[in-house]
Amino acid sequence: MTEPTQADQAQAAAARSDFASPSLVNRTDLILTLCIFAFCGFAWYSTTLFEEPSALFQDNIQPEFFPRIMVWTIGLLALMLPFEHRAITKRGEDIDSERRTGIPPMVYITFGVLVTLLLIAPVLGTLLTIVTAAFIIPPLWGERRIKLVVFFAILFPAAVTILFSKVLQVYFEPGLLGETVGNWVQ
Amino acid sequence: MDDMLLGLSLLADPYTLFLIVLGVLIGVTIGALPGLSSSMAVALLLPFTISLEPVPAIAMMASLYCAGTFGGSITAILINTPGAPPAAATALDGYPMAQRGEAGRALGLAAVSSVIGGIFSLIVFLFTAPLLAKVALEFRPQEYFALAIFGLSMLASISGKSSIRNLIAGAVGVLISTVGVHLTTGVERYTFGIPHLTEGIGFLPVLIGLFAMGEMLNQSQALDVVYERVKSVAIKLPSWADYMKVKGAVIRSCFIGTFIGILPAEGTTVAAIMGYNEAKRWSKNKEEFGKGALEGIAGPETANNAATGGAMVPTLALGIPGSATTAIILAALIMHGFRPGPNLVRETPEFVYAIFGAMLIANFVFLVVGLGGAKLFSRVTLIPRTILWPAVFIFSMIGSYAHGQSVFDVWVMLGSGLVGYLMLRHGFGPAPLVMGLILGQLVEENLSQAMIILDNNPLRMLESPIVVSFLILTIISLFWTPIISLLSRAKNS
Numbered sequence: 001m002t003e004p005t006q007a008d009q010a011q012a013a014a015a016r017s018d019f020a021s022p023s024l025v026n027r028t029d030l031i032l033t034l035c036i037f038a039f040c041g042f043a044w045y046s047t048t049l050f051e052e053p054s055a056l057f058q059d060n061i062q063p064e065f066f067p068r069i070m071v072w073t074i075g076l077l078a079l080m081l082p083f084e085h086r087a088i089t090k091r092g093e094d095i096d097s098e099r100r101t102g103i104p105p106m107v108y109i110t111f112g113v114l115v116t117l118l119l120i121a122p123v124l125g126t127l128l129t130i131v132t133a134a135f136i137i138p139p140l141w142g143e144r145r146i147k148l149v150v151f152f153a154i155l156f157p158a159a160v161t162i163l164f165s166k167v168l169q170v171y172f173e174p175g176l177l178g179e180t181v182g183n184w185v186q
Numbered sequence: 187m188d189d190m191l192l193g194l195s196l197l198a199d200p201y202t203l204f205l206i207v208l209g210v211l212i213g214v215t216i217g218a219l220p221g222l223s224s225s226m227a228v229a230l231l232l233p234f235t236i237s238l239e240p241v242p243a244i245a246m247m248a249s250l251y252c253a254g255t256f257g258g259s260i261t262a263i264l265i266n267t268p269g270a271p272p273a274a275a276t277a278l279d280g281y282p283m284a285q286r287g288e289a290g291r292a293l294g295l296a297a298v299s300s301v302i303g304g305i306f307s308l309i310v311f312l313f314t315a316p317l318l319a320k321v322a323l324e325f326r327p328q329e330y331f332a333l334a335i336f337g338l339s340m341l342a343s344i345s346g347k348s349s350i351r352n353l354i355a356g357a358v359g360v361l362i363s364t365v366g367v368h369l370t371t372g373v374e375r376y377t378f379g380i381p382h383l384t385e386g387i388g389f390l391p392v393l394i395g396l397f398a399m400g401e402m403l404n405q406s407q408a409l410d411v412v413y414e415r416v417k418s419v420a421i422k423l424p425s426w427a428d429y430m431k432v433k434g435a436v437i438r439s440c441f442i443g444t445f446i447g448i449l450p451a452e453g454t455t456v457a458a459i460m461g462y463n464e465a466k467r468w469s470k471n472k473e474e475f476g477k478g479a480l481e482g483i484a485g486p487e488t489a490n491n492a493a494t495g496g497a498m499v500p501t502l503a504l505g506i507p508g509s510a511t512t513a514i515i516l517a518a519l520i521m522h523g524f525r526p527g528p529n530l531v532r533e534t535p536e537f538v539y540a541i542f543g544a545m546l547i548a549n550f551v552f553l554v555v556g557l558g559g560a561k562l563f564s565r566v567t568l569i570p571r572t573i574l575w576p577a578v579f580i581f582s583m584i585g586s587y588a589h590g591q592s593v594f595d596v597w598v599m600l601g602s603g604l605v606g607y608l609m610l611r612h613g614f615g616p617a618p619l620v621m622g623l624i625l626g627q628l629v630e631e632n633l634s635q636a637m638i639i640l641d642n643n644p645l646r647m648l649e650s651p652i653v654v655s656f657l658i659l660t661i662i663s664l665f666w667t668p669i670i671s672l673l674s675r676a677k678n679s
């Protein structure tokens with residue numbers, strides 16, 4: 001664990017005082033509300049791009065009607081978000097407990113690895129992708145027992161692949177690499 | 187009676203029985219693993235069960251649901267870390283008991299209380315589901331619409347820090363359910379020219395992403411957590427005097443848990459918290475609570491398992507999920523070609539009885555497992571998280587791909603995972619979003635039909651006393667917290 005920096009300590013102290021005597025608006029929730037409004041704006045705008053239904057259906061509820069009701073509902077509920085922390089604090093709970101510190105780098109790295117694995121899946125094929133995942137993620141998360149990682153990276157993907165491909169008859173793409181190796185072996 | 191016998195005979199197949207036992211074993215294991223919930227396990231099991239016949243598939247999922255709720259108590263008692271949220275209240279008194287060398291007594295009491303709660307709620311399910319379905323058969327689209335709105339409004343009071351966040355998540359789920367071709371007019375909505383979206387966003391990748399991937403990213407920020415465990419677990423069963431001491435708490439929690447379970451959207455966590463609070467309120471030894479009170483284990487454990495059977499009532503009889511896990515079971519029923527609701531109970535009663543039978547068997551199996559194998563199951567926490575979560579990712583990836591054999595679904599799963607993580611971080615639970623996603627179609631379809639019947643005049647819905655009743659209940663559930671605080675303020679002054 002790294003020592004908290006002065007900035008972190010100041011941020012935590014500010015957050016604690018915020019918890020003890022809540023201000024009218026929670027800044028994080030205000031930003032969240034703005035993000036939700038942006039989402040609502042996009043969702044609303046998208047409803048204007050829906051095609052016109054055939055004249056036969058003019059008397060029915062139009063396709064944009066229900067999504068727009070939901071957009072309104074989300075927007076109206078989001079209006080209350082920045083002020084909600086006062087009621088939550090009164091109950092003795094802390095709405096900021098999970099987000100007081102920034103997102104740890106490991107979350108970004110893990111997500112980045114998962115995205116990369118999916119991006120290279122068409123090349124590696126399904127089996128090699130999950131074997132790669134099983135080899136990469138445990139050491140990334142701090143697993144130092146190499147034998148355990150190797151054991152896991154071979155056995156678990158094999159078991160899952162057998163279950164799905166043989167028992168459940170799911171077809172897995174061999175990927176460019178798999179096809180090339182297959183052709184080469186033939 | 188014939189339907190019941192037929193339903194139970196469907197379970198007589200050894201393969202189905204094997205799947206029920208397997209479901210229990212997986213449920214207890216997953217339930218015991220901190221961070222892995224029964225909702226996640228059922229979501230991960232979904233791709234596997236899609237290829238099975240409906241009865242064994244749903245029986246396995248229902249068994250996992252029952253056992254997963256109990257499994258959380260093992261780690262709550264032994265390592266003070268609830269395997270699942272419904273077991274959080276159990277840790278308050280279970281762990282102090284384990285610390286003073288009475289882990290076996292606590293585990294035994296948790297297992298027996300869970301089974302009593304589970305069986306009680308199943309008996310209620312057996313009688314209530316057909317009655318409720320009979321009433322619901324009279325429902326027209328406007329009444330169904332009002333019922334679904336009531337179900338969504340109940341999201342305000344499910345567990346979590348914020349009712350507003352729950353409602354927003356539910357509404358976003360409903361909005362996501364509108365993606366794809368509009369059933370009435372055939373117009374594409376929110377498809378953005380992507381062919382994969384014309385049939386809508388699949389339940390499966392969203393469920394797996396929200397429950398499994400979201401939690402995986404959440405776990406990646408707490409890799410250095412070490413669990414403190416009680417060293418010796420002697421399985422010494424509770425004595426008859428122990429049972430006598432907790433009988434009041436058990437009886438109360440049976441009713442509380444079943445009632446909470448039957449309420450749409452409410453789940454095992456709320457039931458457990460209420461079971462604990464009521465056990466403490468009525469106890470003669472309030473001062474023992476938090477230090478290892480037997481009632482502090484019996485109350486929440488009975489209630490959370492009673493909620494499992496209760497939650498199946500609205501799920502099967504009305505098509506409105508009683509909890510997050512039953513929402514996934516509902517999705518499974520839909521994927522198997524069933525339309526849960528009164529017609530399911532009327533047309534295929536043997537199917538409903540088979541689910542009842544499976545859950546009953548599951549309760550007895552986890553009693554044996556809980557009493558005999560608690561020590562073994564507590565060892566699952568020794569599986570390093572550095573191996574467990576990559577395994578969850580692999581299973582999630584393959585599982586979300588398998589159903590449609592589409593890489594697009596895997597991307598949806600990963601995207602849902604990111605959304606799930608951000609939601610958790612900002613106090614939004616994934617369960618309300620899933621319920622919104624599943625109820626969304628029901629709400630829109632019934633609204634469309636009702637508007638056609640009522641000549642596009644929504645006010646005519648108020649001519650139905652059932653609609654008015656549901657709307658009143660909706661208002662009460664939305665404003666329950668302010669009403670209670672106003673009442674308590676008035677009482678204090």
